[in-house]
Amino acid sequence: MQTLRLNANNPEDIRKAAQIIREGGLVGMPTETVYGLAANALDGKAVAKIFAAKGRPMDNPLIVHISEFDQIRKLVKEVPPEAEKLAKAYWPGPMTMVLPKADCIPDEVSAGLQTVAVRFPSHPAAQALISESGLPIAAPSANLSGRPSPTTAEHVLHDMDGKIEAVLDGGACGVGVESTVVTLATKPPRLLRPGGITLEQLRAVLGEVDMDNAVLKPLAKGVKAASPGMKYKHYSPKANVIIIDGSFQAYKQYVNDHKEAGTAALCYSEEASELNVPTVCYGGEENYGEQARELFDALRKLDEINAKTVYARCPEPKGVGLAVYNRLIRAAGFEVLHLE
Numbered sequence: 040m041q042t043l044r045l046n047a048n049n050p051e052d053i054r055k056a057a058q059i060i061r062e063g064g065l066v067g068m069p070t071e072t073v074y075g076l077a078a079n080a081l082d083g084k085a086v087a088k089i090f091a092a093k094g095r096p097m098d099n100p101l102i103v104h105i106s107e108f109d110q111i112r113k114l115v116k117e118v119p120p121e122a123e124k125l126a127k128a129y130w131p132g133p134m135t136m137v138l139p140k141a142d143c144i145p146d147e148v149s150a151g152l153q154t155v156a157v158r159f160p161s162h163p164a165a166q167a168l169i170s171e172s173g174l175p176i177a178a179p180s181a182n183l184s185g186r187p188s189p190t191t192a193e194h195v196l197h198d199m200d201g202k203i204e205a206v207l208d209g210g211a212c213g214v215g216v217e218s219t220v221v222t223l224a225t226k227p228p229r230l231l232r233p234g235g236i237t238l239e240q241l242r243a244v245l246g247e248v249d250m251d252n253a254v255l256k257p258l259a260k261g262v263k264a265a266s267p268g269m270k271y272k273h274y275s276p277k278a279n280v281i282i283i284d285g286s287f288q289a290y291k292q293y294v295n296d297h298k299e300a301g302t303a304a305l306c307y308s309e310e311a312s313e314l315n316v317p318t319v320c321y322g323g324e325e326n327y328g329e330q331a332r333e334l335f336d337a338l339r340k341l342d343e344i345n346a347k348t349v350y351a352r353c354p355e356p357k358g359v360g361l362a363v364y365n366r367l368i369r370a371a372g373f374e375v376l377h378l379e
């Protein structure tokens with residue numbers, strides 16, 4: 040299949056992409072978080088193609104995207120007051136709510152769960168594609184399963200060229216990590232995946248919000264994942280990534296002492312010149328938003344320079360930094376070395 044490259048700022052191209060969605064095809068869709076792999080959420084056959092293109096395990100459910108709040112009413116059993124409050128505060132935006140699902144949600148979307156995840160993205164091209172197609176749109180991140188999520192149309196084509204009908208090029212994503220996933224199907228609500236909307240922001244609206252154990256730690260054997268996506272090794276470059284937790288001085292010494300062919304450093308932008316191995320940066324040390332925006336591109340760059348072993352600076356798990364930390368520990372298979 041030839042993958043069409045469409046311009047997200049061209050209304051004619053949005054119409055072409057919407058037509059592909061209505062006909063049951065797949066489109067790479069820019070959002071403010073990462074690029075999604077979009078299909079008609081109400082068509083189980085179209086949704087099954089998403090799993091095939093990504094090589095995604097069938098037990099990992101998808102997020103359904105909408106372009107106006109009232110669309111959620113048909114997708115869930117009922118809309119509780121907490122959902123209205125959250126939507127008022129953070130929609131459209133990088134936040135996904137999980138609620139008991141309505142019968143119209145195909146099993147392919149919910150992966151056998153009784154709930155559905157819903158998001159109203161703020162990206163104008165995502166909104167235009169959803170409105171123009173007249174359908175709710177199921178979309179996971181548009182990477183091959185296990186690889187870093189795509190934050191540019193080039194990343195999407197790298198993983199999906201020839202496997203999907205089209206990609207809408209809307210430039211680089213502003214947030215850079217996937218949406219915050221919060222379930223309202225439990226009491227109190229629970230953070231399943233940290234993202235662009237912080238835990239503090241959720242608590243400001245909802246009061247008590249629990250954090251799922253899988254946010255910071257690997258899932259213990261035999262424990263069922265509340266959010267199936269969090270149980271897989273994820274976001275990984277081909278290299279072996281090891282996170283080094285400690286001061287920059289200790290990190291620098293460790294990296295410079297362990298230099299071998301194929302060693303690379305994943306560090307903050309102000310540090311690169313002090314290391315004697317190839318470096319890839321992911322934002323400034325104090326700038327969590329920049330770290331989020333640059334992390335996935337940095338992980339892909341490590342492949343481009345053929346890194347074999349990567350020593351990564353440990354992100355500060357504060358604010359949006361919690362999402363950065365959550366993604367990077369998965370890329371590292373939870374391998375963290377603690378230094379003085």
Ligand code: TXA
Pocket residue numbers: 070072073074075076099100101102135137149152154155156158160178179180181216217218219220231232265266267268269
């Ligand atoms: O920012 C985002 O959320 C992006 C863009 C494209 O919107 N999408 C995205 O989708 O990251 P995906 O499929 O890569 O991640 C969805 C996450 C997975 O961890 C999945 O397990 C979880 O949401 N999820 C989906 N439906 C769920 C449900 N009913 N209950 C619990 N977790 C759910």
Ligand code: MG
Pocket residue numbers: 179180188
């Ligand atoms: Mg994903």
